[in-house]
Amino acid sequence: MPLPFLTADRGFDTDEDVALPFDDHDQWRRPYRPGPWRVAAAAVALLLASFMLLATMIIAFAGAPSAAIVCFVLAALVVVCALRMLRVGTWVSRHGLRRVAFFRTTTLPWAQTTDVRTVQQPVRWLGLPRTVQGQALVAVRKGGEQLALLTDHNADFLARVEAFDRAADTVEAWSAEYGASS
Incomplete structure (x- = not known):
């Protein structure tokens, strides 16, 4: 089964010096692989879901179908959350930027961006309320509003x-390619 989110930065594994390594620029792609923290959290959630599904089976064989249904629904919810956790990140295509968060997705067409740059600023550590000094890749909208796409923490x-x-x-290469031409 192909896992396209694991082959997102396949262009960096080759000797080619290509900024936009994909053939189809109309398809939304994440230009990097998910990090080990994100993959580990999703793996733990899927492990928890497997135990929940095992419990569902035991409860169903014990003769409590309503409790088995509740347990199955909760396990399915954990699986959906783990898959959504793997989708979180910044995606690019010819059409623009897409910042996928856990509960919300923001799409910004290239025509609405004025600049994409890396800045030094306080950033959240692993998405928690604690902030540390770090780098962030921000997209500047035409109104001057900044949208943080990536952070180094x-x-x-x-x-x-x-x-x-x-x-x-x-x-930034995607922005230079498609932001100026829009």
């Missing part, structure tokens, strides 16, 4: 400075 780039720099450069 989120679940994808914590302790992976080179991966953050590579992802920021790739998103």
Whole structure:
């Protein structure tokens, strides 16, 4: 079964020096791999869901179908949450930028962006309320409002400075390619 989110930065594994390594620029792609913190959290959630499904089966064989249905629904909810956790991040295409959060997705067409740049600013550590000094890739809208796309302290780039720099450069390359032409 192909897992396209794991092959997102396949262009960096080759010797080619291509900023936009994908053939189909109309398809939404994440220009980096999900980080180990995000993958580990999703794996733990899926492990919990497997135990919940085992409990569902035991409850169903014990003769309590209503409790088994409740347990199954909760396990399905944990699986959906784990899959959504893996989708979180910044996605790019010819049409614009898409920032996918856990509960919300924001799409910003290239025509509405004036600049995409890396800035030094306080950023959230693993999405928690605690802030630390770090780098953030921000997209500046035409009204001057900034949208933080990536930070070097989120679940994808914590302790992976080179991966953050590579992802920021790739998103900036997409912006240079499609932002100026829109």
